[in-house]
Amino acid sequence: MKIPKRLLPLVEEGLVDEVIGQLMSGKEATVYIVRCGAHIRCAKVYKDAKQRSFRKSANYQEGRRVKNSRQARAMEKGSRYGRKMEEEAWQSAEVDALYRLSAAGVRVPRPHLCFAGVLLMDLIVDADGQAAPRLNDIEVDEALALEYHALLVNQAVRMLCAGIIHGDLSEYNILVGADGPVIIDVPQAIDAAGNSNAAEMFARDVTNLRTYFGAFAPALGDTQYAKEIWAKYESGVLTPDLPLTGQVVLDETPADVDAVLLQVELAIRENEIRRMCQPD
Numbered sequence: 525m526k527i528p529k530r531l532l533p534l535v536e537e538g539l540v541d542e543v544i545g546q547l548m549s550g551k552e553a554t555v556y557i558v559r560c561g562a563h564i565r566c567a568k569v570y571k572d573a574k575q576r577s578f579r580k581s582a583n584y585q586e587g588r589r590v591k592n593s594r595q596a597r598a599m600e601k602g603s604r605y606g607r608k609m610e611e612e613a614w615q616s617a618e619v620d621a622l623y624r625l626s627a628a629g630v631r632v633p634r635p636h637l638c639f640a641g642v643l644l645m646d647l648i649v650d651a652d653g654q655a656a657p658r659l660n661d662i663e664v665d666e667a668l669a670l671e672y673h674a675l676l677v678n679q680a681v682r683m684l685c686a687g688i689i690h691g692d693l694s695e696y697n698i699l700v701g702a703d704g705p706v707i708i709d710v711p712q713a714i715d716a717a718g719n720s721n722a723a724e725m726f727a728r729d730v731t732n733l734r735t736y737f738g739a740f741a742p743a744l745g746d747t748q749y750a751k752e753i754w755a756k757y758e759s760g761v762l763t764p765d766l767p768l769t770g771q772v773v774l775d776e777t778p779a780d781v782d783a784v785l786l787q788v789e790l791a792i793r794e795n796e797i798r799r800m801c802q803p804d
Contacts (some may be wrong), residue, residue: 530569533640540567540644547655551709557647557655562658568643570711618711619643621688628686629764630679631706647689648649648701648708656706659736669740672705676733679707682764684726684757687716693729695736716757718772721752748772
C-alpha cells in the first residue's frame with residue numbers, strides 16, 4: 525500500500541520497513557500494521573486535534589506535568605506554541621503510561637518508541653495470529669464473563685497500584701488476544717494521586733466493566749468493586765493481588781454524639797478567645 529504521510533519519517537529513518545495495511549481508525553488515531561525487521565507491530569498515528577472527536581477535558585489533564593514553566597504558560601494562554609506543547613503532552617501521556625503499566629505487569633501492548641507523532645508498539649493477535657478483536661466483537665457467555673471480569677478488575681487494581689487510572693475503560697478499548705484481554709488506548713490516563721477527579725473516574729471504569737459483563741452474568745450486578753478497591757487504596761492497603769469480595773461493609777458503629785458536641789463547643793470557645801486577643 526501507499527505509505528501514509530505521517531509514517532514516511534519512520535520509513536526514512538529505518539524504523540519501519542513496510543506498511544502492511546490499516547488496522548483501524550478511531551477517535552484518537554489511525555492504527556496501521558507494520559513490519560519492523562522480523563517483527564510485525566502496529567503504528568498508532570495520532571490525529572490532529574481538529575480531527576479528533578475525543579475532547580481533552582481539563583478533568584483528564586489535571587495533575588499532568590510539563591517540561592518547564594514556559595510551556596505551562598504557553599499552554600494556559602492557548603498560543604500556537606502552547607497548542608503544539610499540549611499536543612505533545614497528550615501524546616507522550618500515553619507513551620509514558622504504557623511504559624509504566626507494562627513495567628507493573630498490566631496487560632497492555634508493549635511500547636517500543638514514539639517518533640514524529642507515531643507510537644510503535646506490539647500488535648496484539650488472537651490464537652490464529654490475526655489482529656485481536658475488541659471485546660465488544662466477540663461472543664461472551666456467563667462463565668467467560670465472570671472470568672474476564674475478574675481479570676480486568678485485577679488489571680484496574682494493578683493500574684491503580686502503579687498510580688494510573690485509565691479514565692475511559694470500556695469494552696471498546698479492550699482487545700481479546702490469544703492469552704486473554706489486553707487494555708489499549710490510554711492517552712487520557714490520569715494520575716491517581718494528582719487528579720481531584722480520580723475517585724470518580726476510577727469508579728466509572730470499574731462500573732463500565734460491571735455493566736458490560738453483568739449483561740451476561742447477572743450476579744455481577746450487586747457487586748461494589750469500585751467502592752471496595754478505592755477504600756483500600758485510600759487506606760494504603762491496596763496491593764495488586766489483594767483478595768477482593770466485591771462488597772463493602774458499612775460501619776454501623778453508633779456515632780458518639782456527646783464527643784462531637786464537645787469538639788464543636790471547644791472550637792467555638794477557641795474562636796472566641798482568638799477574637800478577644802486580637803487588637804482593635
